[in-house]
Amino acid sequence: MSGLRALAASALLGLALWQGLVWVTGLPRFILPGPARVAETLWQSRALLAEHALVTMAEVLIGLGLGTVLGALSAIGLAASARARRLVGPLLVFSQAVPVFALAPLLTLWFGYGLGSKVAMALIIIFFPVTASFLDALMRPHRDWQGLARVMGGSPARILWHIRIPAALPGLATGLRLAAVYAPIGAVIGEWVGASRGLGYLMLLANGRAKTDLMFAALIVLAVFTVLLHAAVNRATRPLLARD
């Protein structure tokens, strides 16, 4: 309960700062709309916002799901084979040197203006954190457990399945928590580059028409969704972290 109260207090402080900034600078509302104005727009355009929010949420959730599965499978594959690590490891690091923003136009070219390119964008942006943090946990030595398992006659594959993977699930959980924050960024970048629906598209549209209040409203919806998604993933992965 005190957590909720702290959250409400923190939100109030944010709103107060925002309103203060509007008063002090005296900027016109098409440059910096106040909280009251944005709240009004939020309510008036709720149907429009909801429609676009649903599209973005779908992109994010599908990207998150696929990215998690692919990331986890890659981490397991890499953990199982030293040769794969030598071969693919540098490639993985190199892929991180390519700015994801620069990939967005390519993905739009390949996957079209619809859902596909945004899902791909979200997937790519979360793939590395999921793979890296799960792999890192999988490669932690646990020498004593593995020694015992070898004495028991366990094959490397079974040791991986029965000991290394369960022991590394907290690492996967850490990756997922990061992914929950990154995935919406990926989807919105995808929408900026080329889309006809989604919150990112709506923000560009509102910006172009000097409807700054609608842009803020879309931004708030996106932020609230991201926070809720992060909280949900946090809660869902808690059992994985409370294992030892």
Add this chain to the structure above:
Amino acid sequence: MSAAPALEVTGRAEIAGRTLFEDLSLQVPAGRWTCLLGPSGIGKSTLLRLLAGLAGPVTFTGRCGAADGTPLQGRVALMAQDDLLLPWLDVAGNATLGARLRGRRADPARLDHVLAQVGLADLATRRPAELSGGQRQRAALARTLMEDRAVVLLDEPFSALDARSRARMQELTADSLQGRTVLLVTHDPAEAARLGHRIVVMTERGLHDLAPPPGPVPRPAGDAATLRLQAELLEILRRDAPTARAAG
């Protein structure tokens, strides 16, 4: 369980160029308890790990294994000071880990029997975090018994327990591992004096073989002969210590 073999280790071991032991010759009789007593860092655990096939960074030259010439692999079970229970599995899951690692199903009747034997029948569904230190070590013993191996290597399995749990665990372990070839590594003279059919003291000056008083193990802790043996073991440990030599 196959017939319990005798074990032997003869040779030298080094770790990163540093000699751990040289010209060592250890014989472990079949089907009996041998206690390997010695100070920390003398290489007792390394010896045990060599027998378990877990040499790690140690380079060993010589003979190490069963005296019958067949490989020890698949005939050894290991139990250490750290219970090594997997925190995400309950007691039953931990006890049957070996079977799962070999891709088999554990015999449920045997599991019930073993859990009852170590007194954990009512705690089969508890996670290690919910158990006391003594209960955790009993779960580790259950896992060792489920393996049903002819050779059991014990690496100070009781040293983290309080005096009462330790005495109980010693008796329970001695009882349940009867007929197997057991090598117990310990730094506690009292433990060696109670449990060894044969006691080998490993010091800086090499191995000392001692014949304990006859009779079944575990010996009563208050027995005069046991206490005398315990004092004798302590004396060997102190006499062979490098600082004692420098001072004396």
